[in-house]
């Protein structure tokens with residue numbers, strides 16, 4: 047039986063694929079998958095299930111997959127119950143509170159906040175002791191303060207381009223985000239050897255990549 051891995055399709059998939067390859071997993075079929083959603087590796091050791099991020103945790107919780115590869119933003123927002131095994135150190139970004147240049151959180155009144163992440167937003171404002179109204183948005187969150195739907199947004203940013211190009215400013219920095227390898231606790235017992243071998247292989251690749259980045263930064267060849 048192959049190890050079933052729910053892989054977040056899109057951005058995460060693109061960034062994780064080179065890590066999987068470097069860990070010795072044959073990704074040739076994964077690379078030429080087109081619209082196929084379930085891909086077995088040619089050696090029969092792994093089955094990749096391509097899913098949207100929030101659904102990766104749903105599949106894990108239901109025991110439909112053994113392992114998941116998903117952003118920590120989603121794990122936090124969904125109150126993840128699964129075992130987190132490795133930070134893959136890709137898909138790195140950060141939550142921010144952002145708005146137009148005339149926003150002032152300290153002004154009295156209940157602010158309206160647009161976000162894809164209502165739980166994370168709720169927790170953040172609770173720590174500030176502020177009561178806010180949260181409006182859930184599915185994407186292009188930056189629109190909310192621009193068209194008067196919300197006073198500000200809580201969203202993730204990487205390069206800052208989306209904020210800049212839409213004349214939005216960061217008012218606070220929240221948690222850092224990266225892609226994580228998580229496992230279903232039952233699978234962890236049943237397939238301990240396979241899962242920990244995968245974790246060890248990927249951990250080695252992540253460490254190597256980190257070392258290379260540091261060496262490049264310090265000018266070492």
Ligand SMILES: Nc1ncnc2c1ncn2[C@@H]1O[C@H](COP(=O)(O)OP(=O)(O)OP(=O)(O)O)[C@@H](O)[C@H]1O
Pocket residue numbers: 054055056057058098099116117118119120137138139185202203204205223224225
């Ligand atoms: N700008 C970004 N830079 C780096 N990582 C990001 C960025 N945006 C999102 N991520 C990470 O990648 C994961 C998937 O994001 P992605 O944008 O591919 O999915 P999505 O939001 O469901 O988009 P879509 O609806 O366009 O498929 C997020 O859960 C987060 O962990």
Ligand SMILES: O=P(O)(O)OC[C@H]1O[C@H](OP(=O)(O)OP(=O)(O)O)[C@H](O)[C@@H]1O
Pocket residue numbers: 184185186187188201202203204205206207208209
């Ligand atoms: O700081 P940047 O590098 O510009 O990245 C930030 C953008 O990336 C994410 O959006 P995504 O691409 O997932 O699109 P979405 O609006 O559909 O969520 C996030 O929600 C920001 O909009």
